[in-house]
Amino acid sequence: xxxxxxxxxxxxxxxxxxxxxxxxxxxxxxxxxxxxxxxxxxxxxxxxxxxxxxxxxxxxxxxxxxxxxxxxxxxxxxxxxxxxxxxxxxxxxxxxxxxxxxxxxxxxxxxxxxxxxxxxxxxxxxxxxxxxxxxxxxxxxxxxxxxxxxxxxxxxxxxxxxxxxxxxxxxxxxxxxxxxxxxxxxxxxxxxxxxxxxxxxxxxxxxxxxxxxxxxxxxxxxxxxxxxxxxxxxxxxxxxxxxxxxxxxxxxxxxxxxxxxxxxxxxxxxxxxxxxxxxxxxxxxxxxxxxxxxxxxxxxxxxxxxxxxxxxxxxxxxxxxxxxxxxxxxxxxxxxxxxxxxxxxxxxxxxxxxxxxxxxxxxxxxxxxxxxxxxxxxxxxxxxxxxxxxxxxxxxxxxxxxxxxxxxxxxxxxxxxxxxxxxxxxxxxxxxxxxxxxxxxxxxxxxxxxxxxxxxxxxxxxxxxxxxxxxxxxxxxxxxxxxxxxxxxxxxxxxxxxxxxxxxxxxxxxxxxxxxxxxxxxxxxxxxxxxxxxxxxxxxxxxxxxxxxxxxxxxxxxxxxxxxxxxxxxxxxxxxxxxxxxxxxxxxxxxxxxxxxxxxxxxxxxxxxxxxxxx
Numbered sequence: 001x002x003x004x005x006x007x008x009x010x011x012x013x014x015x016x017x018x019x020x021x022x023x024x025x026x027x028x029x030x031x032x033x034x035x036x037x038x039x040x041x042x043x044x045x046x047x048x049x050x051x052x053x054x055x056x057x058x059x060x061x062x063x064x065x066x067x068x069x070x071x072x073x074x075x076x077x078x079x080x081x082x083x084x085x086x087x088x089x090x091x092x093x094x095x096x097x098x099x100x101x102x103x104x105x106x107x108x109x110x111x112x113x114x115x116x117x118x119x120x121x122x123x124x125x126x127x128x129x130x131x132x133x134x135x136x137x138x139x140x141x142x143x144x145x146x147x148x149x150x151x152x153x154x155x156x157x158x159x160x161x162x163x164x165x166x167x168x169x170x171x172x173x174x175x176x177x178x179x180x181x182x183x184x185x186x187x188x189x190x191x192x193x194x195x196x197x198x199x200x201x202x203x204x205x206x207x208x209x210x211x212x213x214x215x216x217x218x219x220x221x222x223x224x225x226x227x228x229x230x231x232x233x234x235x236x237x238x239x240x241x242x243x244x245x246x247x248x249x250x251x252x253x254x255x256x257x258x259x260x261x262x263x264x265x266x267x268x269x270x271x272x273x274x275x276x277x278x279x280x281x282x283x284x285x286x287x288x289x290x291x292x293x294x295x296x297x298x299x300x301x302x303x304x305x306x307x308x309x310x311x312x313x314x315x316x317x318x319x320x321x322x323x324x325x326x327x328x329x330x331x332x333x334x335x336x337x338x339x340x341x342x343x344x345x346x347x348x349x350x351x352x353x354x355x356x357x358x359x360x361x362x363x364x365x366x367x368x369x370x371x372x373x374x375x376x377x378x379x380x381x382x383x384x385x386x387x388x389x390x391x392x393x394x395x396x397x398x399x400x401x402x403x404x405x406x407x408x409x410x411x412x413x414x415x416x417x418x419x420x421x422x423x424x425x426x427x428x429x430x431x432x433x434x435x436x437x438x439x440x441x442x443x444x445x446x447x448x449x450x451x452x453x454x455x456x457x458x459x460x461x462x463x464x465x466x467x468x469x470x471x472x473x474x475x476x477x478x479x480x481x482x483x484x485x486x487x488x489x490x491x492x493x494x495x496x497x498x499x500x501x502x503x504x505x506x507x508x509x510x511x512x513x514x515x516x517x518x519x520x521x522x523x524x525x526x527x528x529x530x531x532x533x534x535x536x537x538x539x540x541x542x543x544x545x546x547x548x549x550x551x552x553x554x555x556x557x558x559x560x561x562x563x564x565x566x567x568x569x570x571x572x573x574x575x576x577x578x579x580x581x582x583x584x585x586x587x588x589x590x591x592x593x594x595x596x597x598x599x600x601x602x603x604x605x606x607x608x609x610x611x612x613x614x615x
Contacts, residue, residue: 001048001049001051001054001055001111001112001148001172002054002055002057002108002109002110002111002112003045003048003049003054003055003056003057003110003111003112003113003114004056004057004058004059004105004108004110004112004113004114005038005041005042005045005056005057005058005059005073005078005113005114005115006038006041006058006059006060006101006105006113006114006115006116006127006128006131007034007035007038007039007041007042007058007059007060007069007070007073007116008034008035008038008060008061008062008069008116008119009032009033009034009035009060009062009065009066009068009069009070010032010033010034010035010119010120010121011030011031011032011121012030012031012032012033014561014562015030015031016030016421032065032068032069033069034069034072034073035116035119035120036116036120036185036543037116037117037118037119037120037178037179037180037543038115038116038119039072039073039076039116039185039186040116040178040179040180040182040183040185041114041115041116041178041182041183042056042058042073042076042077042078042114043076043077043183043184043185043186044114044146044178044182044183045078045112045114046076046077046078047183048112048146048147048148049077050148055079055080056077056078056079056080057078057079057080057081057082057108057110058070058073058074058078058080058081058082059081059082059084059101059104059105059108060081060082060083060084061083061084061085061089061092061097061100061101061104062083062084062085063085064083064085066083066085067083067201070083070201071193071196071197071201072187072188072193072196074195074196074199074201075188075189075192075193075195075196076186076187076188076192077192078199079199079200080199080200080201080202081199081200081201081202082104082108082201082202082203082204083201083202083203083204084100084101084104084203084204084205084206084209085203085204085205086205086206086207086216088205088206088213088216088217089206089216089217090217090218091217091218091221092216092217092218092220092221093221093222093223093224093398094124094126094127094130094223094389094399094401095130095220095221095222095223095392095393095396095397095398095399096215096216096217096220096221097127098126098127098130098131098134098393099134099215099216099220100206100209100216101127101131102131102134102135103209103210104204104209105131105135106135110173111172111173112148112155112172112173112174112175112176113128113131113132113135113137113173113174113175113176114146114175114176114177114178115127115128115131115175115176115177115178116128116177116178116179117141117142117177117178117179117543120542121420121421124385124401124402125141125177125385125401125402126385126388126389126392126399126401126439128141128175128177128389129141129175129177129385129386129389129390129393130389130390130392130393130399131175132174132175132390133358133361133389133390133393133394134393135173135175136471137173137174137175137471138170138171138174138175138357138358138471138472138473139174139175139176139177139358139386139390139473140155140157140159140168140170140174140175140176140177140473141159141176141177141382141385141386142159142160142161142177142179142382143157143158143159143176143177143178143179143182144158144159144160144165144178144179144180144181144182144536145157145158145181145182146158146176146178146182149169152169152171153171153172154169154170154171154172154174155169155170155172155174155176156168156169156476157169157170157176159382160179160382160536160537161381161382161383161537162294162381162486162487162537163294163295163480163481163486163487163537164478164479164480164481165479166475166476166477166478166479167475167476167477167478167479168473168474168475168476169473169474169476170472170473170474171471179543180526180529180530180536180543181536221398221432222396222397222398222431222432222433223398223399223400223429223430223431223432224429224430224432225427225428225429226415226427226428226429226430227427227428228425228426228427229425229426229427229428230425235573235586235587235588235589236259236588236589236590237585237586237588237589237591238255238589238590238591239580239585239591239593240252240590240591240592240593241580241593242592242594245594245598245599245601245602245603246602246606248592248594248599248602248603249592249599249602249603249605249606249607250606252574252590252592252603252606252607253603253606253607253609253610255589255590256551256572256574256590256607256610257610259572259589260550260551260571260572260610263571263572277313278313278319278320278342278454279313279317279318279319279342280319280342280343280456280457281319281342282317282318282319283318283319283371283373284318285316285317285318285373285374286316286318286319286320286321286373286374287309287312287313287316287318287319287320287321287373287374287375287376287377288321288322288323288345288368288373288375288376288377288435289302289305289306289309289320289321289322289323289341289376289377290323290325290364290376290377290378290379290384290387290388291322291323291324291325291336292379292381292383292384293324293325293326293332294487295480297331297332297335298332298335298336298339299379299442299487300442300443300447300487300490300491301379301381301440301442301443301490302322302336302339302379303339303447304440304442304443304444304445304446304447305377305379305440305445306320306322306336306339306340306341306447306448307339307340307445307446307447307448308377308405308406308440308445309340309377310340310448312375312406312408312414315408315412316374316408318374319342319343320340320341320342320343321341321342321343321344321345321373322336322341322343322344322345322456323344323345323347323364323376323461324336324344324345324346324347325347325349325355325360326346326347326348326349326355327346327348327350328344328346328348328458328460333456333458334452335450336456337451337454337455337456338450338451338452338454339447339448339450340447340448340454341456342456342457343456343457343458343459344456344457344458344459345367345459345460345461346458346459346460346461347360347363347364347367347460347461347463348460348463349463351463352463353472353473353474353475354473354475355383355387356382356383356384356386356387357472357473358390358471358472358473359463359472360387361387361390361391361394362394363461363462363463364387364391364461365390365391365394365395366461366462367461367462368391368395368435369395372434372435373435374414374434374435374436375406375414375435375436375437375438376388376391376435376436376437376438377406377438377439377440378437378438378439378440379439379440379442380401380402380403380439380440380441380442381442384439385401385439388401388437388438388439391437392437396433397431397433397434397435397437398431398432398433398436398437399437399438399439400416400418400429400431400436400437400438400439401418401438401439402418402419402439402440402441403416403417403418403429403438403439403440403441404417404418404419404426404440404441404444404569405417405444405445406438406440407428413430413431414430414431414436414438415428415429415430416428416429416430416431416436416438417429419546419568441546442490442545443489443490443491443546443547443548443549444548444569481535485521485522485523485535485537485538486537486538486545488521489521489522489523489537489538489540489545489547490545490547491521492519492520492521492549493519493549493550493551494518494519494520494521494549494550494551494552494553494611495520495521495522495523495547495549495551495552495553495570496511496514496515496518496520496521496522496523496553496555497522497523497524497525497540497552497553497554497555497557497567498511498522498523498524498525498528498534498555498556498557499524499525499527499528499554499555499556499557499558499563500525500527500528500531500556500558501555501556501557501558501577501578501596502555502556502596503556504533505531505532505533507597508533508534511555514600514601514604517604517608518604518607518608518611518612519611519612520553520611521538521549522534522538523538523539523540523547524538524539524540525539525540525541525557525560525563526539526541526543526544526562526563529544540563540566540567541562541563541564541565541566542561542562542563542565542566543562544566545566546565546566546567546568546569547566547567547569547570548569548570548571549570549571550570550571550572551570551571551572551574551607551611552567552570552571552572552573552574553574553575553576553603554567554573554574554575554576554577554584554588555575555576555577555596555600556576556577556596557575557577557582557584558577558579558582558583558584559575559577559582559583559584559585559586559587559588560583561583564583564584564587567587572589572590573587573588573589573590574588574589574590574591574592574603575587575588575590575591575592576591576592576594576596576599576600576603577591577592577593577594578593578594578595579593580593
């Protein structure tokens with residue numbers, strides 16, 4: 001079996017500095033590393049070699065210094081490396097990147113392609129699925145377990161999602177995007193680095209991939225960055241060192257009340273009103289929202305996207321269309337209408353397979369191609385990213401991933417605001433193609449007040465035959481856990497997060513009790529998940545999710561960069577930690593220096609009237 005692993009050589013994001021006065025990014029002296037998720041893919045690929053003829057080749061697109069990253073991959077056991085490097089490739093967006101990599105991979109003819117879940121610097125998570133679509137092979141994302149299965153000459157993968165996990169089968173060739181848990185974190189040793197120098201490392205130019213150079217770089221990219229906006233840190237950094245826990249709690253509660261009042265008055269002053277007018281039947285510049293559902297009904301992110309779509313119709317004067325993948329149940333249709341949909345397009349996937357699979361993507365792309373809207377909004381979830389990436393690659397459209405908001409400029413163009421470099425930069429992205437495609441982070445936007453009297457027309461998307469046997473994924477098992485806490489986490493206005501500093505899992509019942517008393521959802525860090533104390537689905541940070549609660553309580557958390565990037569949009573951050581030197585205090589508005597068992601109970605008690613309202 002031949003396995004190709006796509007790797008990206010990225011700057012160490014935590015080392016990048018910013019000049020907020022000059023509004024510039026300081027990159028000088030910043031080291032680079034192989035994207036951590038890609039490195040896991042290399043380790044797993046090497047583990048999967050079990051025969052003399054098996055081969056692992058790592059493929060990267062980047063500047064000449066990306067050779068250093070490829071040598072590290074060779075030192076970990078890869079057999080060969082290919083670097084695609086050319087000035088022509090500079091400025092490539094995700095689709096242009098996927099196009100170049102797919103051409104390089106086609107030369108290799110691998111049985112299995114492994115990509116990382118996303119890159120640490122841009123966090124889109126769409127290059128892998130776009131490569132798969134361009135190469136006409138199935139894709140499985142969010143993979144935490146991966147095995148070759150001789151019976152089907154394919155792979156069996158465990159794919160995590162908010163309610164649990166799925167066991168997925170795909171015949172080879174296929175592409176998988178891996179996340180934490182798929183392999184141990186390993187780093188090359190001195191002997192491995194020495195051996196890597198003797199292994200083949202080939203360089204390819206853009207011309208070696210195609211004679212048509214217009215499909216690469218800026219010219220071949222359907223999206224472009226208008227400018228960059230630096231996000232200057234605005235945390236207060238107030239540290240309270242008070243021997244009396246009740247007194248410390250009182251100080252924080254009084255300060256929180258004032259801080260929330262300031263933030264909420266500012267939000268009220270700058271918030272834009274939603275146009276209450278509706279434009280049913282006006283299909284020119286219509287805005288489509290691809291709905292996500294859960295066993296209990298519509299996911300909250302669907303309501304958030306409908307709210308944003310309704311807001312955008314203030315400019316487009318057009319209808320809002322909800323794309324419902326699944327059965328057309330009356331209760332669901334009524335809810336979609338109440339929250340802003342003028343028309344519901346039903347894509348019944350009963351005979352097509354998974355909502356994020358290639359057959360569904362093909363049907364959706366056909367509907368889009370037939371009557372192109374102005375914009376299509378997807379959720380930035382595993383399902384939403386996969387589906388959006390497939391549609392974008394199939395139709396050659398620009399796609400902005402993981403956006404936090406949308407604007408319409410004076411020229412009527414959709415400006416998609418995307419965070420990068422750990423959230424320190426927001427890049428306004430524009431698309432050269434229509435419709436605009438964008439995935440939106442859950443938990444950051446606001447639904448409209450529902451109108452129970454609203455109605456929506458219902459139409460059905462005509463579905464073609466499923467992909468030929470073996471060209472799509474097959475869901476073997478769907479394990480839905482009772483309550484992972486993920487859905488509550490994306491919706492809750494109050495979050496209590498715990499780190500290794502709480503001591504051990506035996507303390508979680510007490511933590512849960514305290515969180516429940518103030519209506520807080522539970523969140524955690526990477527180390528806690530790795531220790532097995534809490535599930536992956538509530539991990540916050542660069543390898544978890546980004547959230548934006550009104551109040552975030554960090555308990556026993558050191559405050560490493562890979563966690564705090566996930567809470568930059570939180571309203572007020574409060575930290576409780578016994579070590580004054582821990583970085584969490586620099587990322588918090590208010591910090592109490594002390595152990596959680598002593599200081600957290602009185603703090604929660606003091607916060608109850610503010611967070612729950614007076615008794």
